[in-house]
Amino acid sequence: MEKGEKLLELNKELAANQELPLFGSANLVFGEGSVDASVLFIGEAPGFHEDKLSRPFVGQAGKLLDKLLSSINWPRESVYITNIVKRRPPGNRDPLPDEIEAYKPYLEKQIKILSPKLIATLGRFSMNYFLPDAKISRDHGVAQYAGEHLIMPFYHPAAALRSTAVLKELELDFKKLPDILLNPPPRKNDHPPKSAEENKQSSLF
Numbered sequence: 001m002e003k004g005e006k007l008l009e010l011n012k013e014l015a016a017n018q019e020l021p022l023f024g025s026a027n028l029v030f031g032e033g034s035v036d037a038s039v040l041f042i043g044e045a046p047g048f049h050e051d052k053l054s055r056p057f058v059g060q061a062g063k064l065l066d067k068l069l070s071s072i073n074w075p076r077e078s079v080y081i082t083n084i085v086k087r088r089p090p091g092n093r094d095p096l097p098d099e100i101e102a103y104k105p106y107l108e109k110q111i112k113i114l115s116p117k118l119i120a121t122l123g124r125f126s127m128n129y130f131l132p133d134a135k136i137s138r139d140h141g142v143a144q145y146a147g148e149h150l151i152m153p154f155y156h157p158a159a160a161l162r163s164t165a166v167l168k169e170l171e172l173d174f175k176k177l178p179d180i181l182l183n184p185p186p187r188k189n190d191h192p193p194k195s196a197e198e199n200k201q202s203s204l205f
């Protein structure tokens, strides 16, 4: 099965699961974008506009995300965008730990199908999902591995709409994205390439 078909199956499976929290109280916002995207953006949970349109990041925060993508010449359609929790919590409250846990198997499968080179987290919920000890004020804009995933934490665009200082940081962090994708940091246990001398020595044994 191709990636697109697999995602469609997953979407159906998710829509049919009546046990999930927020089922029946909000629309499903599965995610959208290129199935061949190198970068997967993950936000927190849909808001009012996302719920209405069943699409991620289409409100004010989404407009800012589009602008940030444009600033690095990445069309929105070239990336994939989703959320940890796939339905809007009432009144836009923060997602609850139970909700994050309940939607986790679907996010895991979505990531596996898409197999992006880099996961860009938007806001602290998404960041802490992968990096539980990270702090957004300290760790934003620096890519690091969480297991097999390369994670680049970003401030949430909604936070940037409330603070010009945060907006500046977010703009600067976005500028780093293309280069990080081309030159990802080495994994901690990656061995540096052996020197010619080391190669010669090991061939003696």
Ligand code: URA
Pocket (backbone or CB within 6 Å): 043, 044, 045, 046, 047, 050, 055, 056, 057, 058, 059, 061, 062, 083, 158
């Ligand atoms: N905020 C999010 O975290 N996700 C959306 O889809 C919209 C706003």
